[in-house]
Amino acid sequence: MFKTLRSIGAISFLTVAFLTLLSPKWINVAGVGPCWAVLWLLPWSLEEGIRSSVFAGCLLGLLLDALTVGGPTLIPALMGLGWWWGWLGKYGSKIEGTLNLGLLAWLGSVVCGCSLWIQIFLLNLGNSSNAISHWALQTLFLQSILTALIAPLISAWFLVLLRKRRLQ
16 A cells, blocks of 8 residues: 555655756746645645655655756745645645635645745845836736646645555
């Protein structure tokens, strides 16, 4: 059971990096794609629990940071989301509806975008002309909406796959 769960986790984990690099044009709006890390971390966290989710958020953040050059990181946001969603999966009511997954993905994408925005502001040491600009708000808005629209398809499918593998 754990061997197939690990292989599914590893393959899907590497798919996040591949999709982030590939950035399919048919999913992009104005050059902004969905937050693939949130789409993967949400079902993983709901099914695997707190410790595994925080660790997966840290590893996913490190992997995505390795793809970029310097600047802000997604590690704190992904670890926080992993803890929150892992707690919901363990102690909260069972998340089953696609609307619930879309809402949680939207919130997760907003948290990731705001985390990057705050880090950009802090790295610029208060130079607000770069941090508070129209492109940052547009990117945050488009990415969160796209992630919320795609989550009922991708995250729900991955959550069902994880639950089926756990039952076997």
